[in-house]
Amino acid sequence: MKTTIGFEEALRARNLKVTPQRMLLLGEVSRLGHVGIDELYEKVKTVSPSVSLATIYKNVNLLVEEGVMKEVPIEGRKSVYEIDRGDHIHFVCRTCGFVEDFNTDSDELCAMFTERYGRQIDGFGITLSGHCSKCRQ
Amino acid sequence: MKTTIGFEEALRARNLKVTPQRMLLLGEVSRLGHVGIDELYEKVKTVSPSVSLATIYKNVNLLVEEGVMKEVPIEGRKSVYEIDRGDHIHFVCRTCGFVEDFNTDSDELCAMFTERYGRQIDGFGITLSGHCSKCRQ
DNA sequence: CTGGTTGCAAAATTTTTGCACTGGT
DNA sequence: ACCAGTGCAAAAATTTTGCAACCAG
DSSP: OOOHHHHHHHHHHTTOOOOHHHHHHHHHHHHHSSBOHHHHHHHHHHHOTTOOHHHHHHHHHHHHHTTSEEEEOOTTSOOEEEEOOOSEEEEEETTTOOEEEEEOOHHHHHHHHHHHHTSOOOEEEEEEEEOOHHHHO | OOOHHHHHHHHHHTTOOOOHHHHHHHHHHHHHSSBOHHHHHHHHHHHOTTOOHHHHHHHHHHHHHTTSEEEEOOTTSOOEEEEOOOSEEEEEETTTOOEEEEEOOHHHHHHHHHHHHTSOOOEEEEEEEEOOHHHHO
């Protein structure tokens, strides 16, 4: 589990200032796992009501560009965001939209796809779908 | 290659009327392969300038719901749309965003993922990334 | 101090909607 | 002739931007 200290380091390493808004935002994304802009804004506001939506947008865009967070685009829904911890793919529940991480080995998968399609593959986004335990029954 | 007749049948099979706007829209999506809303609107307008953006939106949403077209969400870009021909995954050029189809066997891949992760997988979205021939050099 | 960051409000962009009219069946 | 589909304009929703004040380093 990534700690709050880890985020401070990540910010400093990129010459970004460690502000309360950023730490709160990163903490919520980390805690929730995957979260859309609206939900993130709501959660952040419950802790610190003065934080503005503009700050959420500015920071999400910035942190995605800087590689601290990652956008997870989903068919038929709005994108959600996560802390970039690398090497995993996503499982989305067809019914409720809940997103889970599945561990994977990126290099292995890239190699597999590169061989299978005869083209150099250096990245991928994989979103599997099915039903989560709650919606399965 | 899918013909214009194929689209008429697809529409009639769903009790949707065969209008010039729809045929033009489907024709452009088919011809271009993968296209965003804006580009689609521009292309359609060059052929038939009276078509409205609202009609583009209404039809794209409708045709995606009806399974005639498919949304292809892409990290860091806006979604593009394609004719739903099933059984393929996407390759997106990191540099120019060009989207290519790679043929695949959906059932085989679902089975592979189901086994690998121990969860029933009944669909997936896979977007590989690398560089297209033009941007590679 | 000082430049990056924030909050607010306004602006820009994107998407949806209401409604009268048109046109496919 | 009926009603889905269209175009237009307005509205709603989403995202970006400008700027003065603020605060982390």
